Amino acid sequence: xxxxxQRAETARGHRLPVLLAISAGGVAGALARHAxxxxxxxxxxxxxxxxxxxxxxxxxxxxxxxxxxxxxGRRAHPLVRPFVxxxxxxxxxxxxxxxxxxKDLLERDEAxxxxxxxxxxxxxxxxxxxxxxxxxxxxxxRAAASGAVPQ
Numbered sequence: 001x002x003x004x005x006q007r008a009e010t011a012r013g014h015r016l017p018v019l020l021a022i023s024a025g026g027v028a029g030a031l032a033r034h035a036x037x038x039x040x041x042x043x044x045x046x047x048x049x050x051x052x053x054x055x056x057x058x059x060x061x062x063x064x065x066x067x068x069x070x071x072x073g074r075r076a077h078p079l080v081r082p083f084v085x086x087x088x089x090x091x092x093x094x095x096x097x098x099x100x101x102x103k104d105l106l107e108r109d110e111a112x113x114x115x116x117x118x119x120x121x122x123x124x125x126x127x128x129x130x131x132x133x134x135x136x137x138x139x140x141x142r143a144a145a146s147g148a149v150p151q
Contacts, residue, residue: 021079025087033092048101051094052121058093059125063132
């Protein structure tokens with residue numbers, strides 16, 4: 001879905017703030033991912049759980065964010081989506097590491113584990129973004145119906 005506000009983010013004269021927001025968010029997201037990977041490193045020959053959960057959690061957070069900034073009755077600051085969505089969550093999720101993990105599993109002849117990782121990550125991420133978006137919509141609708149959130 002492309003909203004006019006999203007196209008305005010990169011309009012002439014607004015590009016530098018958007019690029020700076022994305023860059024700052026990307027640094028924060030990448031540092032968070034690095035911290036998780038250092039805390040829970042994958043042992044050789046095992047399922048890369050840290051990368052799996054980073055990608056699933058990041059996908060869920062993207063689902064929440066996109067509902068809040070694109071479907072909510074309140075307008076978010078124009079740099080929220082570039083900073084949080086593209087920057088922080090784009091830097092936090094790591095599909096390049098997912099691809100490298102998959103390649104390493106295949107090179108070690110761990111086809112079963114590689115297949116589980118490949119399919120599990122895709123299913124987990126798609127399920128997470130869908131469930132988070134549906135849940136966020138439901139919570140927002142309940143809050144709006146109760147008058148807790150101005151529309």
